[in-house]
Structure formats: structure tokens, C-alpha cells
Amino acid sequence: MRRTQPLVRAPRDMTCPMLEIAEGCTYNRCKFCGIYRNYPFKLYPMDQVIDNIDEIARKATLLTRRIYLAGGNPYGLPTKHLVEVFDAVEERIPQVNSYGGFCRILDVKGKSDSELRLLAERGVNDLDIGAESGLDSVLEFVEKGHTAQDVIEQGLRLHDAGMDFTYFYLAGLAGAGRGIENAIASAEAFSKASPTTILVVCLAPVKTWPLAKDIESGRWVAPTEVEMAQEIRAFVEHLDCKTTVNCSHDSDVIRFEGGLPADKEKMLALLDDRIPKIDERYARMMREMIHGGSLGKAATA
Ligand code: SF4
Numbered sequence: 001m002r003r004t005q006p007l008v009r010a011p012r013d014m015t016c017p018m019l020e021i022a023e024g025c026t027y028n029r030c031k032f033c034g035i036y037r038n039y040p041f042k043l044y045p046m047d048q049v050i051d052n053i054d055e056i057a058r059k060a061t062l063l064t065r066r067i068y069l070a071g072g073n074p075y076g077l078p079t080k081h082l083v084e085v086f087d088a089v090e091e092r093i094p095q096v097n098s099y100g101g102f103c104r105i106l107d108v109k110g111k112s113d114s115e116l117r118l119l120a121e122r123g124v125n126d127l128d129i130g131a132e133s134g135l136d137s138v139l140e141f142v143e144k145g146h147t148a149q150d151v152i153e154q155g156l157r158l159h160d161a162g163m164d165f166t167y168f169y170l171a172g173l174a175g176a177g178r179g180i181e182n183a184i185a186s187a188e189a190f191s192k193a194s195p196t197t198i199l200v201v202c203l204a205p206v207k208t209w210p211l212a213k214d215i216e217s218g219r220w221v222a223p224t225e226v227e228m229a230q231e232i233r234a235f236v237e238h239l240d241c242k243t244t245v246n247c248s249h250d251s252d253v254i255r256f257e258g259g260l261p262a263d264k265e266k267m268l269a270l271l272d273d274r275i276p277k278i279d280e281r282y283a284r285m286m287r288e289m290i291h292g293g294s295l296g297k298a299a300t301a
Helices: 046-059 079-092 105-109 113-121 136-141 148-161 179-193 211-216 225-238 264-277 280-291
Strands: 064-067 098-103 127-132 167-169 199-202 243-247 256-260
Touching: 046 079, 046 136, 046 225, 064 264, 079 113, 079 167, 098 105, 105 127, 105 148, 113 148, 127 148, 127 264, 167 179, 167 225, 199 225, 225 264, 225 280
Parallel strands: 064 098, 098 127, 127 167, 167 199, 199 243
Antiparallel strands: 243 256
16 A cells, blocks of 8 residues: 555544545645645545555454544545445445544535435444634634534534534644633533534644744744643533543643543543643653644743
């Protein structure tokens, strides 16, 4: 299999095979993302996709039930094309009955209700969706391309189609001093969408992101580690829906997972206990070590 783009996937799907049907991201403009910046979107010809499927088939076992479509937003491709890919997969690996991958909120918006239902029937489930925030000024500043209303409406459409889905919440995205405002607005929007899972990730800016220019000019100042943890606390506190909150990404300084509403008090108690113990310098050093990133001109703790 020819591999060029970085193969990124959510922790839940670390063990399932990744199938490349395209390269990059059709949007590629979010200020906080550089994953596919050097990979202009490219659709792979079907014969190359078949080669890729054949390679997965050679290693498949009876337990190979789920395939993760690689790339920034493979579900932005036309539904007809996705169905052709699924047919080709199941012809060669008949036990496959589930498909995951990253998806933009606007990819969902671009599909009709009947297309979403068809994809759900074909096994598309547990999509990983970078909602990131539910505060319009933040979404606009980072050029995310969707609005808080889209976060709500497209989540509800996925529910109607019968799909589970994960929304990513990107703590720190609003910059220093705006974490709580971002958390409260996002909790409201996310609650209305009620994603099956919310994956909390902390922003770890790197110099190659477009956001670096805003850091340099002072238009955006990185929050401290403590501020990001307080933001996560406010986000969890204000969530009002049935969901699982997973805060165990390697960017998260305080790690936990719990179901809402049952575990809310436990999660808040854990955060209240751990936040005062955060060692700002150590936490930042760990973040930079893991991500090779730099928080630039972070606000002082
Ligand atoms: S949509 Fe996703 S992959 Fe594409 S630029 Fe934004 S964050 Fe990166």
C-alpha cells in the first residue's frame, strides 16, 4: 500500500485497519491544524483503492469487522463513491460491517437525510467529528468553517439517521482569558447535539500552524495549563446531556473518563482535586515533548 499522508485516527479505533481512499483534507484551512497542510486533497483511483483493500484482506481475520477510512474527511466524498468502496471491501472481506473515520460537520451537512440513512445502513458509525467549539466567534477566528448552529443541527441529523458519533472538544482554542466563555457556550451546543462520546483534547500549538502568525502578532495568546484544565471543568459542569466524556488524549494533563449525567460529580471532584496540583512548567514541558510543539507567548500562570 502506497503511504504518503500521516495516518491519524481516534484512540478507540487504534486496532482496526486503515483504508486510504483519498489523501488529505478537502478543507485544509483550520488555523490549528497542520496535519494535511502538505497534502493537497487527492482522490485515489479505484484500482489503487482495490490494491489497498487487497492488502488489508491479506492480513484480515474473522475479527476484522471494522475499517477506518484514512484522511482528514473521507466522508466528504460523494455517497455513491463511498458505497462503491464499501461494496469492494465487503466483496473481499465479507465479515466487515462497520466503517469509521474523521468527518467534518459540513460533510454531514452536505449529505441528504436519505444519504445519511444509507451510510448508517452500510455500517458507517462512530464517526470522529471535529466540532472543537460551540462558540461562533472562536469557530470563526480559527476558520473552522462551521457554526455553533451546525454543531447542533448536524448532530441531531446524525441521531435521526441512527448513527453514533464522537465530537471533539478542543480546550484552549479560544485563547487566554476566554476559556470559561468558550466552555459554557460549547457545553450548551454540544448538549443539544448530544454526541455519543465527547473526546476532550487540549490545544498544543506548533510553529507550523497558521495560528502561529496570530501568536506572533499577539492576536491570540495561549492559555496556561491551569486555565485549560479550568475550562475543561466548566465544560463538564455545564454539559447537560447523556454522553461519555473521554479526557484521556495524550494532550490532556488531567485524564479521566465518565458517563453523564451519572459521573458528573465524580469527574468534577477529580478535577477540583487535581487542578491546584498542576505544575505549569512540567505540564508544558510534557506537552512540548509529546507534540514537539511550542505554546509560544503563553499567558503567565
Ligand atoms: S477539517 Fe480537520 S483535517 Fe481538515 S484542516 Fe480542519 S482540523 Fe485539519
